[in-house]
Amino acid sequence: MKIIADENMPYVDALFGDLGEIEYVNGRTLTPEQVSDADVLLVRSVTKVNAALLDKANKLKFVGSATIGTDHVEVDYLARRGIPFTNAPGCNATAVGEYAFIAMLELAQRSGESLQGKVVGIVGAGNTGTAAAKCLQAYGLQVLLCDPVKAEQGDKREFVSIDTLIAQADIISLHVPITKDGEHKTWYLFDETRLNQLKPNTWLLNCCRGEVIDNRALIKFKQQRDDVKLVLDVWEGEPNPMPELVALAEFATPHIAGYSLEGKARGTFMLYQKLCAVLGLEANKSLTSLLPIFQFSQISAQTELTEAQLLTLSRLVYDLRDDDRKFRGCFNTSSGFDLMRKQHTYRREYNAISLTQIQSTEQRNGINQTMLTALGFN
Numbered sequence: 001m002k003i004i005a006d007e008n009m010p011y012v013d014a015l016f017g018d019l020g021e022i023e024y025v026n027g028r029t030l031t032p033e034q035v036s037d038a039d040v041l042l043v044r045s046v047t048k049v050n051a052a053l054l055d056k057a058n059k060l061k062f063v064g065s066a067t068i069g070t071d072h073v074e075v076d077y078l079a080r081r082g083i084p085f086t087n088a089p090g091c092n093a094t095a096v097g098e099y100a101f102i103a104m105l106e107l108a109q110r111s112g113e114s115l116q117g118k119v120v121g122i123v124g125a126g127n128t129g130t131a132a133a134k135c136l137q138a139y140g141l142q143v144l145l146c147d148p149v150k151a152e153q154g155d156k157r158e159f160v161s162i163d164t165l166i167a168q169a170d171i172i173s174l175h176v177p178i179t180k181d182g183e184h185k186t187w188y189l190f191d192e193t194r195l196n197q198l199k200p201n202t203w204l205l206n207c208c209r210g211e212v213i214d215n216r217a218l219i220k221f222k223q224q225r226d227d228v229k230l231v232l233d234v235w236e237g238e239p240n241p242m243p244e245l246v247a248l249a250e251f252a253t254p255h256i257a258g259y260s261l262e263g264k265a266r267g268t269f270m271l272y273q274k275l276c277a278v279l280g281l282e283a284n285k286s287l288t289s290l291l292p293i294f295q296f297s298q299i300s301a302q303t304e305l306t307e308a309q310l311l312t313l314s315r316l317v318y319d320l321r322d323d324d325r326k327f328r329g330c331f332n333t334s335s336g337f338d339l340m341r342k343q344h345t346y347r348r349e350y351n352a353i354s355l356t357q358i359q360s361t362e363q364r365n366g367i368n369q370t371m372l373t374a375l376g377f378n
C-alpha cells in the first residue's frame with residue numbers, strides 16, 4: 001500500500017510504518033502525478049484536495065487531514081467518488097486555547113496591566129473557542145460566547161450577539177471556521193465597519209483563519225487606533241502575510257497556534273485510528289508513547305502564584321516571545337513562513353507539567369493548585 005504523507009506531519013513513520021510504504025511530500029506543491037498511484041493520502045491545511053489533484057488517483061482508498069479546518073478539502077468530491085475522508089476535530093483545541101490564553105498573559109505583562117478583571121469575548125464556541133474559554137474561566141475571567149450556529153442548534157450555554165460582544169469585551173478572540181456563504185458566513189466577519197466598533201484599548205486575537213478579518217481594513221484601522229492591540233497567528237495570503245500588518249501586530253506567528261507536540265500527535269493518531277477502521281485492522285499503537293519526555297515535567301511551587309509567575313510557568317511550555325521574534329526575522333524571506341512551521345517541534349501543553357507541593361501557609365488570593373489544575377496542569 002502506498003501512503004503519501006505531508007512531510008510536516010509528525011509521527012507518521014511510527015503510526016503508519018507497518019501499514020505500507022510511506023512517501024513524504026511537500027504539501028503545498030503536491031501534484032496530481034505524485035498522488036496518481038497513492039492508496040492513502042495524509043494532508044495538512046496547505047494542500048488543496050480537489051478534482052484537479054485527485055482525478056488521476058484511481059487507487060485512492062482514504063484521505064485524512066490532520067486538521068480541524070476542512071476548507072482546503074472538497075468533501076463533496078471525495079464523497080461522490082466514495083473515498084472515505086476524515087479530519088481531526090479537537091486534536092489541537094487545547095493548543096489553540098492555551099495559545100490564546102498565554103498570548104493574553106503576555107499582552108497583559110507587556111502593557112503593564114493585569115489580565116484579571118478583563119471581559120473576554122470568544123467568537124465561535126466550538127472546540128478551540130471552548131478550550132480558550134476553559135482556560136479563561138479557570139482563571140476567573142468573565143467570558144462572553146458568540147456562536148449563533150450553536151445557539152440555533154440548541155446548545156444550552158449562554159450566547160450573546162456579535163454586537164453585544166464587541167460592545168462589552170475588553171479582549172476578543174476569534175475561533176470560527178472560514179465560510180463564504182450563508183447567514184453566518186465568516187469571510188471578513190471583521191470588516192472595516194466592525195473594526196471601527198471596537199472599544200478603546202480592545203485586544204483582538206485571530207487564531208482561526210486570516211480571512212475572518214479584512215487584513216487591508218485592519219492595517220488602515222490599526223494605523224489610526226494605536227490603542228487596539230493585535231495578536232495574529234493567521235493571515236490573508238499565507239504564506240505571504242502583508243508586511244505592514246506584521247509590523248502592526250503586538251505578537252505575530254505563522255499559523256502555529258495549534259502546534260503543540262500533543263496536538264500534532266493527536267492529529268496524526270486520529271487519522272491512524274480512522275484508517276485502521278476503514279481497513280478493518282486493530283489500531284494497537286499508543287498515543288502517549290509517541291511524545292518525548294518534557295524536561296520540566298515535575299515542578300514544585302512553594303506558594304500560590306502571581307500572574308507574573310503564571311506567565312513564567314507558561315513560558316516553560318510555550319514562549320510566544322521567541323516565536324514572535326523568529327517570525328519577524330523570517331516571514332519576509334522565501335519559504336520563511338513554511339520553514340518556521342516545519343521546524344516548530346518544541347511546544348508542549350500545560351498537561352506536560354505536573355505541579356506539586358503548593359503549600360499555602362497564608363491566604364494570598366493568588367493562583368492556587370485548584371486553579372492550575374483547572375487550567376490544564378497535571
Ligand SMILES: NC(=O)C1=CN([C@@H]2O[C@H](COP(=O)(O)OP(=O)(O)OC[C@H]3O[C@@H](n4cnc5c(N)ncnc54)[C@H](O)[C@@H]3O)[C@@H](O)[C@H]2O)C=CC1
Pocket residue numbers: 068069070089090092093096123124125126127128129146147148149150175176177178184185186189207208209233234255256257258259
Ligand atoms: N491557527 C491554528 O493553528 C488553527 C486554526 N484553526 C481554525 O479555527 C477554526 C475553528 O476551529 P474549531 O474550534 O476546532 O472548530 P469548530 O468547528 O469546533 O468550532 C467552530 C465554531 O464556530 C461557530 N461559528 C460558525 N460561524 C460562526 C459565526 N458567524 N459566528 C460565530 N460562530 C460561528 C460554529 O458554530 C462552531 O461552533 C477551524 O475551522 C480552523 O480554521 C483550528 C485549529 C488550529
Ligand SMILES: O=C(O)C(=O)[C@H](O)COP(=O)(O)O
Pocket residue numbers: 008043044045046066067068069070092255258259
Ligand atoms: O487544524 C487546523 O484547521 C489548522 O489550522 C492547523 O492547525 C494548521 O496546521 P497545518 O495543517 O497547516 O499544519
